[in-house]
Amino acid sequence: MKSTLVSFISGVIFSMGLGIGGMTQPAKVIGFLDFTGAWDASLAFVMLGAIGVHSLFYRMLRNRSSSRFSLAISLPSRTEIDSRLIGGSVIFGIGWGIAGFCPGPALTSLASGNLSVTIFSVAMIAGIFVFDFIRVLLAREVRAENTSGEVTEDSGLGYSRRANYGKRLPARE
Amino acid sequence: MEHFTPFASLIGGILIGLSASAMLVFNGKIAGISGIVGGLVIPKANDTAWRAAFVAGLLTGGFILRLLAPQAFEFGIDRSGGALALAGFMVGFGARVANGCTSGHGVCGISRFSPRSIVATVIFIVAGAAGVYVVNHLLGGVI
Numbered sequence: 001m002k003s004t005l006v007s008f009i010s011g012v013i014f015s016m017g018l019g020i021g022g023m024t025q026p027a028k029v030i031g032f033l034d035f036t037g038a039w040d041a042s043l044a045f046v047m048l049g050a051i052g053v054h055s056l057f058y059r060m061l062r063n064r065s066s067s068r069f070s071l072a073i074s075l076p077s078r079t080e081i082d083s084r085l086i087g088g089s090v091i092f093g094i095g096w097g098i099a100g101f102c103p104g105p106a107l108t109s110l111a112s113g114n115l116s117v118t119i120f121s122v123a124m125i126a127g128i129f130v131f132d133f134i135r136v137l138l139a140r141e142v143r144a145e146n147t148s149g150e151v152t153e154d155s156g157l158g159y160s161r162r163a164n165y166g167k168r169l170p171a172r173e
Numbered sequence: 174m175e176h177f178t179p180f181a182s183l184i185g186g187i188l189i190g191l192s193a194s195a196m197l198v199f200n201g202k203i204a205g206i207s208g209i210v211g212g213l214v215i216p217k218a219n220d221t222a223w224r225a226a227f228v229a230g231l232l233t234g235g236f237i238l239r240l241l242a243p244q245a246f247e248f249g250i251d252r253s254g255g256a257l258a259l260a261g262f263m264v265g266f267g268a269r270v271a272n273g274c275t276s277g278h279g280v281c282g283i284s285r286f287s288p289r290s291i292v293a294t295v296i297f298i299v300a301g302a303a304g305v306y307v308v309n310h311l312l313g314g315v316i
Contacts, residue, residue, distance in 0.1 A: 014204065022182050034309055049186020050186040060198075089292075092268050104231065119261065
């Protein structure tokens with residue numbers, strides 16, 4: 001319950017930060033990405049503020065094994081820079097450049113009732129859903145095929161969990 | 174620079190940093206928007222409430238902004254429905270393929286000095302700049 005409340009309040013603060021910082025104005029985001037035009041460096045200050053604060057808190061947390069609410073700290077375990085990371089980032093970046101929205105600002109801006117934002121956000125959520133449906137379907141097939149082996153389940157957040165799916169239960173006597 | 178707002182942007186960034194820090198320090202979670210939404214597609218036991226609460230918070234913050242500072246939602250660009258739909262799909266799908274977006278990689282990952290996140294964020298900006306170049310300078314700012 002406490003942690004759900006923290007999530008909610010964090011969401012509110014996050015979207016206020018996006019709005020105050022200028023991330024919910026596509027023209028401003030595009031101005032930041034328009035290096036050959038009238039470049040607007042403002043969004044570099046959003047990154048500076050966010051990374052400055054968060055890196056300090058991360059350093060404070062580094063030696064802890066669990067969160068303040070005694071919950072497990074889920075940090076991404078992947079380290080490899082692979083074609084999936086690069087390809088996904090290229091697709092994401094081009095879309096970001098075309099419309100000037102990334103996921104947080106798009107969801108925040110749904111509150112404005114603007115039709116353009118709604119179209120973007122619905123398509124964005126569709127993109128997320130299509131990916132996650134395919135991922136889960138593929139994971140199920142892998143599980144079905146591996147009846148005795150150990151498979152790595154991709155949780156989709158960059159965490160890899162080793163799991164013994166399909167491991168046969170010891171026979172009862 | 175026409176509308177340079179370094180002070181407001183720095184304050185906004187600090188709020189984002191505080192929010193991401195609260196998620197990590199109290200809940201042990203990464204405040205990556207695309208990952209949080211992606212985890213809601215096929216909900217897992219005990220892994221849904223915090224995600225839904227965060228998204229509800231984002232929307233609530235959006236309504237507060239609408240009441241107090243509606244200028245935060247100034248759109249300012251000319252995009253067709255088709256272009257918005259294509260861009261939206263690319264942003265959602267691409268972020269999930271890359272395991273993160275501007276929040277997960279750009280803020281949380283870089284704050285941990287993750288090489289993956291630094292590479293992803295540089296690509297976001299370079300690919301974004303390429304998209305903007307094509308739309309603004311080759312297509313005259315309308316798509």
